[in-house]
Amino acid sequence: MQSFNNLFKGVIFDLDGTLVSSSLDFKALKQAVGCPLDQDILAFVQQLPTERAKKAHKIITQAEHLDALSARAMSGALALLDFLLLQQIPTAIVTRNSRQAAELKIERCALPIDLILSRDDGPAKPDPSCLLALAKLWQLPPSQIAYVGDHHYDIQAAKRAGMPSVLLSEQRAHGEQKTYGEQHGASYIFRDLMALHRALPSISLCA
Structure with a gap:
């Protein structure tokens, strides 16, 4: 697994289980x-x-x-997004949700992200098309964009797009957190958004 010292000029997030809670069965x-x-x-x-x-x-x-x-912002989500906004780092969401559901969740949770790509906008993850579309929009190499998620589909999509993947392992049993990420080839593993936020000052983030 890589050391967390890459230069990220953009960050893309999954939605359910990453930025907002979900109780879908x-x-x-x-x-x-x-x-x-x-x-x-x-x-x-x-x-x-x-x-x-x-x-x-x-x-x-x-x-x-x-x-x-019933969606609620995950702990640390708003603080992390505000930090990235202050750093002028572009952010977006790529989700397997419908656009209608995604927009409702973002509105209810007051997430400061306007750019959303749902399954209505392109092939669903683990297809990398939506991630690559954002890289093209931002005119950034995929290697300089981090994709943050909580599922192996997120890791797979990032790998196929040539992006570093950040796995949030909070939803996994304690003994499975690191194993799950390593098994699926996550570039980085953090317990939750707060842990990721704490690591960011050590990363060179620049617009």
């Missing part, structure tokens, strides 16, 4: 749309016949909307 959601538990739900729905896919999308978006109504 994916097991129940998969059962509701008939998706096998070992398959990705969005990929499964994408290959369904049109009418079944429409019904499945409706179930998923309704569940996301309900989840958005």
Whole structure:
């Protein structure tokens, strides 16, 4: 694993479990749309016949909307985002949520981020397309943009985009935190956003 001394000129965040809380029950959601538990739900729905896919999308978006109504900012999220804003570091969100659910969560949690790419804007993670689109928009090499998330899809998307990945391991059992990140090849592992924030003064961050 690399030492945390890279030069980052941009930071992209996952949303659920990273910047905001989420209580989505994916097991129940998969059962509701008939998706096998070992398959990705969005990929499964994408290959369904049109009418079944429409019904499945409706179930998923309704569940996301309900989840958005109870979302709360994760501890340290606002302080970290304010710090990056003061440093004039561009920030964005790439999420597998629908745009409607993502915008509702961001509004409810008062997150100071305007740039959001959802599954409505491009292929869902672990596809790296949305990450690469932001690198192009910011005119930055992917290697100078960190992607922060809590799931192995986030790590995979970052690796495919050529970006350093930052895994937040708070949701993992204590003994699994480091192992999970190393198993999936995370560039850096922090327990939570507060730990990441504490590490930032030692990083050269510049616009």
